[in-house]
Amino acid sequence: MLNEQSKALKGELTEAVERKIVRVSQVTKTFKLGKVDVQALKGVDLDILAGRYVSIMGPSGSGKSTLFNMIGGLDKPSSGKVFIDEVDIAQLDAYELAWLRCRKIGYIFQTFNLIQVMTALENVTLPMIFGGMGNEAAIDKGMELLDLVGLGDRYQHKPFELSGGQQQRVAVARALANNPAIILADEPTGNLDLNTGEEIIALLKNLSWERKVTVISATHDIKMLNVSDQVIWIRDGRIEKIEEREDLTISVGSVGERW
Amino acid sequence: MSKHTSNKVDKQSSEPVERQVVLPFKQSLAISFKQIRVRFFRSLITTLSLVLAISFLSFVRVSNDVANGLLSTGDPDFRRQLIRAGYDLGPEDVRAETNPKQRWIVILSILVCVVGIVNAQLMAVTERFREIGTMKCLGALDRFILRLFLLEAGMQGVVGAMAGALIGGFFSLLNSVIRFGNASLTHVLLSDVFFSMAFATGVGFFLSLAGVFYPAIIAARMQPVEAMRAEH
Numbered sequence: 085m086l087n088e089q090s091k092a093l094k095g096e097l098t099e100a101v102e103r104k105i106v107r108v109s110q111v112t113k114t115f116k117l118g119k120v121d122v123q124a125l126k127g128v129d130l131d132i133l134a135g136r137y138v139s140i141m142g143p144s145g146s147g148k149s150t151l152f153n154m155i156g157g158l159d160k161p162s163s164g165k166v167f168i169d170e171v172d173i174a175q176l177d178a179y180e181l182a183w184l185r186c187r188k189i190g191y192i193f194q195t196f197n198l199i200q201v202m203t204a205l206e207n208v209t210l211p212m213i214f215g216g217m218g219n220e221a222a223i224d225k226g227m228e229l230l231d232l233v234g235l236g237d238r239y240q241h242k243p244f245e246l247s248g249g250q251q252q253r254v255a256v257a258r259a260l261a262n263n264p265a266i267i268l269a270d271e272p273t274g275n276l277d278l279n280t281g282e283e284i285i286a287l288l289k290n291l292s293w294e295r296k297v298t299v300i301s302a303t304h305d306i307k308m309l310n311v312s313d314q315v316i317w318i319r320d321g322r323i324e325k326i327e328e329r330e331d332l333t334i335s336v337g338s339v340g341e342r343w
Numbered sequence: 344m345s346k347h348t349s350n351k352v353d354k355q356s357s358e359p360v361e362r363q364v365v366l367p368f369k370q371s372l373a374i375s376f377k378q379i380r381v382r383f384f385r386s387l388i389t390t391l392s393l394v395l396a397i398s399f400l401s402f403v404r405v406s407n408d409v410a411n412g413l414l415s416t417g418d419p420d421f422r423r424q425l426i427r428a429g430y431d432l433g434p435e436d437v438r439a440e441t442n443p444k445q446r447w448i449v450i451l452s453i454l455v456c457v458v459g460i461v462n463a464q465l466m467a468v469t470e471r472f473r474e475i476g477t478m479k480c481l482g483a484l485d486r487f488i489l490r491l492f493l494l495e496a497g498m499q500g501v502v503g504a505m506a507g508a509l510i511g512g513f514f515s516l517l518n519s520v521i522r523f524g525n526a527s528l529t530h531v532l533l534s535d536v537f538f539s540m541a542f543a544t545g546v547g548f549f550l551s552l553a554g555v556f557y558p559a560i561i562a563a564r565m566q567p568v569e570a571m572r573a574e575h
């Protein structure tokens with residue numbers, strides 16, 4: 085079924101002009117650890133088209149999270165540029181950056197990062213309140229989103245009363261709060277067991293499909309490959325190869341041995 | 344439904360980058376209040392040193408008001424009793440002054456209290472790095488974070504300082520009654536006592552805010568990535 089979906093998606097995308105929602109140009113990132121320089125990214129060029137489900141794969145320490153933080157405007161590159169919707173995010177001031185994080189990008193973390201003192205519903209409505217939505221409207225929309233991720237009846241629960249998978253669902257709902265154009269998920273299934281992880285992946289895939297959201301997800305998780313429109317392999321701070329969905333089925337067999 | 348939402352997404356994506364992010368005051372208040380309620384025990388301990396310092400300040404000030412009340416009667420008996428109680432009164436003095444030793448103890452206790460508050464708030468901030476980072480990822484501005492911490496400390500400060508002022512005032516009056524008899528209550532000016540306690544409350548509120556200011560600025564300036572990484 086997913087296959088059909090993505091074929092149809094491909095069709096639609098080529099019909100519409102393929103918009104580059106994320107453009108990474110010559111990005112390097114060097115961390116200074118005392119006198120030692122650690123180069124986490126060594127010149128990355130990358131275009132990501134709107135509406136796609138993109139996985140970033142690579143061994144631990146290859147620079148996935150670092151690249152993520154650059155794309156999400158959470159950290160600044162040492163050199164090079166990141167464009168979101170053709171806007172250079174290095175040029176944005178604090179307010180514009182906050183707006184970008186609030187409205188354009190939804191983040192999903194490996195550790196869920198729900199706000200512990202708030203209920204599921206309050207967690208989901210917080211970005212909407214930051215975004216200027218009225219309380220009533222935010223609550224309506226929050227309930228709608230919680231229903232969407234299958235947690236409509238748990239809206240009053242605090243994060244510690246929810247399982248890991250449920251917390252991640254709330255995080256997905258929160259990421260969708262302001263109808264972002266991009267969802268950035270850094271190892272969203274890293275802290276979940278096999279089944280729960282698959283559920284979250286299916287959920288993300290459906291969302292990207294139904295809502296035409298660009299999903300960019302870093303992972304070690306081979307399961308992610310099956311739903312991806314594009315897989316970007318990164319190794320040692322560089323892009324090793326970029327595979328489209330069609331090429332993927334060929335190489336998936338050999339993947340298991342490498343990781 | 345998918346049609347409906349996808350329209351919305353498309354519309355939003357084509358907007359240029361804007362800059363308006365808000366956190367209404369009522370919402371900040373609600374969040375801060377929740378933080379205090381959830382960490383009630385921690386808040387209590389943070390506030391306790393403030394309560395102590397402020398009750399001491401209030402005690403000293405109200406005792407002074409009582410002494411002034413007694414002096415204003417012009418009764419030499421009270422004057423003798425006050426001198427015996429440690430007030431440094433010359434023959435011409437018509438007003439009692441807090442004696443320097445007490446003043447120093449008050450200042451010291453306030454200093455200790457501020458250090459305690461800064462320490463407790465730094466810990467509270469460190470504990471919440473991840474939460475702060477998350478809020479920033481959701482679009483919070485530096486000043487939202489600052490405001491949350493200031494509100495929280497302000498609420499703790501008002502409650503703690505009021506409690507301290509009341510406790511200090513109560514024990515001061517009790518002490519006076521034991522020492523100088525009921526006369527101390529009849530001669531003291533109520534407005535003086537009220538003013539002293541209000542003053543102590545104000546000082547406590549201010550100290551609480553001053554103590555959180557530095558930790559809150561650190562928290563607010565935090566880059567989201569640093570904040571996320573800090574707890575590992």
Ligand SMILES: Nc1ncnc2c1ncn2[C@@H]1O[C@H](COP(=O)(O)OP(=O)(O)OP(=O)(O)O)[C@@H](O)[C@H]1O
Pocket residue numbers: 115116117122123124142143144145146147148149150151572
């Ligand atoms: N804040 C930092 N200070 C110093 N070095 C860092 C910092 N963040 C990342 N690095 C280094 O950059 C490199 C890439 O790290 P990164 O976290 O991006 O890897 P990753 O691909 O996300 O790995 P994983 O799959 O384990 O999450 C690593 O060598 C890491 O040690």
Ligand SMILES: [Mg+2]
Pocket residue numbers: 148149150270
């Ligand atoms: Mg990582």
